[in-house]
Amino acid sequence: MAAATTTREASVDIRRADDRFATQMRWLDSKHSFSFGHHYSPSNTHHGLLLVNNDDIVAPGTGFDTHPHRDMEIVTWVLDGALVHQDSTGHSGVIYPGLAQRMSAGTGILHSEKNDSWRLTGEDAHTDPVHFVQMWVVPDAAGVTPGYEQLEIDGELLAGGLVTVASGMERDRDAAAIHISNRYAALHAARLAPGAAVTLPDAPFLHLFVPSGAVTLEGEGALGKGDAARFTGIGGHRVTAAEASEILVWEMHATVGM
Template sequence: MSTLLTPRVDIRRAEERFVTETGWLDSKHSFSFGHHRDPANTHHGLLLVNNDDIVTPGTGFDTHPHRDMEIVTWVLRGSLVHQDSTGHSGVIYPGLAQRMTAGRGILHSEKNDSWRLQGERHTEPVHFVQMWVVPDETGLTPGYEQLEIDGELLGGGLVPVASGMERHDGEAAIRIRNRYAALYAARLEPGGSVPLPDAPFLHLFVARGAVELEGSGRLGTGDAVRFTAGGGHWVTATEPAEILVWEMHATIAG
């Protein structure tokens, strides 16, 4: 596929994102979302949503529906309670990989759980990134999976968080139902470097901190890069940083 594509490195700065602000939510959208519509910015590869959300204590997203989507949530600070119509529930916190398969239809809610941490009252916002990719097929059985990978992140390399690729069997923390997509995370100390994978479509998001992207310069918190027919670049932290990288070997038709 990459031979049919024009190589491109498309840097998207944090301040260019769509913004939704309410009394309890500060949400920044990398792609068209909700009432924010831009026909030229609907997805990259298989990634439809990259929402950077901060939710105040004691609030959150009430029960709402999804269908035919693989939804991965990555918490940066605080904790988030998940409950869904299949009976699954859990608390998502930093270093915990979580995936929900919406499939033929699911109802779920997500609330800031920081006030219940360790049985004490807290007032910490929860900050998380939620990412949606399309599944290989529609009408799947809804499902939920989570696994802690905090220890793996201590190594400083790119850690497979969620993948549907065969080469990640037994290696990725959780599975998603798309054989052409994988998500990695890395926590980097200043001077720490990781190489990006080669893929027809690649999405790099700086969730926190600052890094230097080989050939392109500095990227700060909230900045993203959309690679087409490329990869292999080195990312080096200039301050403590956390990055999320989607490797994708297909794109959404049309």
């Protein structure tokens, strides 16, 4: 999929949690920041290179059965609980808080995601839901070889600053925990104690998401759990935690080619 750099008028677009699309089933509570599945709005298909930002809670013993993906870089970030990943390239494992994980769909991949970690660990079945954010960005080019990568970064997150979780930028070759096939995009995360602050990158496109806690965004005010801010042509804002919080920040130097 092509991506094209562009110059846009500077703006900050605040999106509130309650305004997201919602998919609710017996086993799933999913909130979609962008058009997803049968939820579609032509004015809300992406921001920069980010096409999907799904905030999911999955009940124990349930989850997404095996399904296909193609030509997409998929990053999953667990906040609470444990998520079992299995795919057609032979990868199988448990994703938990502090573990960075990326799947490149490329020419085609099948995978499942379920809240049944006891199948792999041999522990007793639990009754806890799993809460995770799944994010999709377009790759630089179609038809790459499918792949998988994960790395635990809990120690880095304890420092409290922005940690580069995933990146395809040359600048981050030795800094990112995992790598994605897009040279214009990077994902950063931070766990912030009350009163702690970080400064956002400066980029043509930024997407700030607050999956837990509450923060204050410089110049814009309070953002609560599930709120987001879409930055165009501007960056460098300061984010301060009003309570213990996590934030996810996509830094993007291009947008989806039209």
